[in-house]
Amino acid sequence: MKAWRLKEFNQPLSFEEIDDPVITDPTDVIIKIGGAGVCRTDLHLIEGIWDETLKTPLPFTIGHENAGWVHEIGSGVTTFEVGDPVIVHPVASCGKCLSCRAGEDMHCENLVFPGLTADGGYAEFLKTSERALIKLENGVEPKDVAPLADAGITAYRAVQKAAPLAKPGTKALLIGMGGLGHIAVQLMREFGNSDIIAMDTNEERLKLASDYGADESVLVKDGMIEEVLHLSEAKGVDLIIDLVGTDQTHEDSMKMLKKGGSYFVVGYGGALHVPSLNIINNEVNIVGSLVGNYNQLYELMKLHAKGKIHLHSTSYPLSEANEVLKKLDEGIINGRTVLVPE
Ligand SMILES: [Zn+2]
Ligand SMILES: [Zn+2]
Structure with missing residues (x-):
């Protein structure tokens, strides 16, 4: 698949052909990306300011604001089927540590953060876990809600x-x-x-x-x-x-x-x-205040479905990631931008 790789700090991303992600854990899910939001955190990752905290795994694919369709499921996945449209909570949390049990996914002790600590969604496919997914309401297009996964x-x-x-x-x-x-x-x-x-x-x-x-x-x-x-x-x-x-x-x-x-x-x-x-x-x-937990994303999606929250977003082809990041850096974007695989 095609994916945007961060190979070196303070350099443009590189659009490359890499292997598709593969299921390695029974609760893994592969998402076909419908939209990946472009976030200031992506600029901060490129600047390298997360490296000390998270040990940025160069080279890797950025993009942590994702929505799409379930493409493949692990043997233990019971609540989603191939083809389901979903929004992806930004972290794959373990579900077993005390923070997870308290509902605080962002504080998970075994947290995997696709787009920051593992391959993210500036790509055609993304690997996450069943725990991270929320099914979209009928008629909601992944690209129209992807930014709610993080900005929202x-x-x-x-x-x-x-x-x-x-x-x-x-x-x-x-x-x-x-x-x-x-x-x-x-x-x-x-x-x-x-x-x-x-x-x-x-x-x-x-x-x-x-x-x-x-x-x-x-x-x-x-x-x-x-x-x-x-x-x-x-x-x-x-x-x-x-x-x-x-x-x-x-x-x-x-x-x-x-x-x-x-x-x-x-x-x-x-x-x-x-x-x-x-x-x-x-x-x-x-x-x-750091991102939000799974339940907060669930509540936000319900508010959005009721028409109470409007997302001002513009879509660009995935191939234009570097241009969009440049626009964001220059401060000329109004609302949010979303990359959509061609
Ligand atoms: Zn973000
Ligand atoms: Zn946990």
């Missing part, structure tokens, strides 16, 4: 953490209105009662955010911190969901957060430096 649940989990604090009269600032942000706005509308302030570097993405329910929009520019403080009557916002996670967004967030406020870090790549004096004096909560 990442926004969902962060909003689930923030929503109990999003009481009427509070202000929630959402930073970054791209693939995750445009979904996070809709979920905050659905689950919270805060006034939502959307922030982005791009007017078009801010327009999309207001179409999806943001009350205010703030363009990233000089004076934006004052603008946010003004919108929150000079006290700062109660909640920030940072879907970008650069040195700059971390630093700015600490200036825009109200005393007692909560800062949810979802995007990553930068470093957050906060004097402990400020943490105690301002009583701020700093909370990390």
Whole structure:
């Protein structure tokens, strides 16, 4: 099959003919890819910033935001049949460790993460496990929902953490209105009662955010911190969901957060430096949020089927992966992009 291989950090991917994945465990499933979402994590993998944490297995196929059809099943698979359309939870978790038993797939002690620690979905076929699959509702096309597998649940989990604090009269600032942000706005509308302030570097993405329910929009520019403080009557916002996670967004967030406020870090790549004096004096909560568990993906798919969450996505042929990654890096993508095998 054809697959995009990451062979060397900071180099374009290479489109190569490799062996099809094969079933090695009774619960393995091979998926015929219908769509693979393109994520900023893919850029971070190419930059090599995951290498220290995950020991990136070069060369390998990236792509962790996948949906498609069941193509082949292991001898122990009982809940799916060949041909079933499915969305793929990003990790194949073991089901046996304490984290799995608590439902926290992302914390699995024996986790396999196709697209990060094993071959992923920028390819014609992908190997995962039965545990990772959710059947699509009738009439739902894999390419139209693939980004919900990662961008979607990442926004969902962060909003689930923030929503109990999003009481009427509070202000929630959402930073970054791209693939995750445009979904996070809709979920905050659905689950919270805060006034939502959307922030982005791009007017078009801010327009999309207001179409999806943001009350205010703030363009990233000089004076934006004052603008946010003004919108929150000079006290700062109660909640920030940072879907970008650069040195700059971390630093700015600490200036825009109200005393007692909560800062949810979802995007990553930068470093957050906060004097402990400020943490105690301002009583701020700093909370990390990582992707989402299987049940959260299940719930999100149900919300999507009800028409409550819209995904703004554009499809490209799989062969254009490097061009799409370049566009993402340049910040000119609105919503999410999905690679579709020809
Ligand atoms: Zn991702
Ligand atoms: Zn486990």
